[in-house]
Amino acid sequence: MNTMLKFIQLVSGVLLLSAILTGCGKKEETPKTDSTVSITPSKLEMIVSIGRIEPELKIVKLSSEVSGIVKKIYFQAGDSVKKGDILIELSNDLERAQLAVNSSQVQTKYSDISSAEANLEGARIKMENSKTKYERLKSSFDKGAETKQNLDNANTDYLTAQKEVDRLSCVVTTYKKQQQEIVQQSALNNVQLQRKFIKAPSDGVILMMDITAGSAIQALSSVADFAPNCPASVVCEVDELFADKVVLGDKAYVRYAGQTEKLAEGEIIFAAPYLKKKSLFADVSSDMEDRRVREVRVRLTNAGKLLYGSRVECVILKK
Numbered sequence: 001m002n003t004m005l006k007f008i009q010l011v012s013g014v015l016l017l018s019a020i021l022t023g024c025g026k027k028e029e030t031p032k033t034d035s036t037v038s039i040t041p042s043k044l045e046m047i048v049s050i051g052r053i054e055p056e057l058k059i060v061k062l063s064s065e066v067s068g069i070v071k072k073i074y075f076q077a078g079d080s081v082k083k084g085d086i087l088i089e090l091s092n093d094l095e096r097a098q099l100a101v102n103s104s105q106v107q108t109k110y111s112d113i114s115s116a117e118a119n120l121e122g123a124r125i126k127m128e129n130s131k132t133k134y135e136r137l138k139s140s141f142d143k144g145a146e147t148k149q150n151l152d153n154a155n156t157d158y159l160t161a162q163k164e165v166d167r168l169s170c171v172v173t174t175y176k177k178q179q180q181e182i183v184q185q186s187a188l189n190n191v192q193l194q195r196k197f198i199k200a201p202s203d204g205v206i207l208m209m210d211i212t213a214g215s216a217i218q219a220l221s222s223v224a225d226f227a228p229n230c231p232a233s234v235v236c237e238v239d240e241l242f243a244d245k246v247v248l249g250d251k252a253y254v255r256y257a258g259q260t261e262k263l264a265e266g267e268i269i270f271a272a273p274y275l276k277k278k279s280l281f282a283d284v285s286s287d288m289e290d291r292r293v294r295e296v297r298v299r300l301t302n303a304g305k306l307l308y309g310s311r312v313e314c315v316i317l318k319k
Contacts, residue, residue: 051236051314088198095193102186109179120168127161204228232303237293264303
């Protein structure tokens with residue numbers, strides 16, 4: 001009996017302890033609400049991207065239209081040049097010889113034409129004389145004062161003179177056509193000669209020229225880097241997250257990476273109408289695949305100390 005009573009007391013204690021623990025561990029239910037909490041992002045003040053200093057009209061890769069051997073180099077890297085200045089001359093002895101032959105041929109044809117025109121003029125005078133004689137004899141023949149034989153002979157002389165005039169006219173025309181063909185061939189040969197010269201496309205500065213006299217170059221292969229005279233600019237790639245925030249006319253400045261000093265200021269003059277793979281400043285190939293970028297070009301002022309090709313940070317202001 002005592003054993004049964006102790007068992008009942010033990011069970012009752014366990015149940016009471018369980019109820020107490022359950023009550024203590026029960027969490028208070030949070031009342032439901034229909035309101036939504038929204039977080040307003042802070043206003044974008046600037047966009048920072050990596051850029052490279054370039055001429056606004058970009059660096060031009062100079063090349064030759066034809067292959068050849070470098071005969072002479074007129075300017076070197078760092079030299080300022082004017083539009084049309086000859087920078088590099090390729091061997092052109094054959095082209096010059098062809099032009100010399102053309103010049104001689106043209107002069108020969110001038111002589112041929114002059115001689116043929118003189119002969120033509122003489123033939124015309126002879127024809128006119130023959131015509132006058134024929135007409136005089138015909139008048140006499142009509143009056144019965146001249147024989148039919150003399151009239152026929154005069155007519156034959158007149159017709160023969162006409163044929164000679166026609167022949168010499170054709171000779172003059174042929175010589176003139178031949179001369180024109182030679183002139184056209186000379187013009188073509190001159191074009192071939194001019195292709196042996198690499199000239200400055202505009203006023204500017206030669207940045208790099210990696211050839212020497214006597215070296216061979218291939219057609220359309222780059223032989224020099226040329227910077228046209230124009231304002232300096234920075235071309236940069238803006239990450240796709242901020243690409244739609246870029247607007248033409250936005251103010252910007254450049255600084256060296258990790259520094260705060262402004263090197264030059266300017267404004268956006270170009271923003272590409274599409275996104276592309278990161279290309280200009282990717283350090284590893286995977287960078288080029290992870291993100292897409294928008295190319296932006298900023299025209300700079302007071303950028304005289306910046307060297308073309310310098311890598312900088314471009315800060316686009318959005319205030």
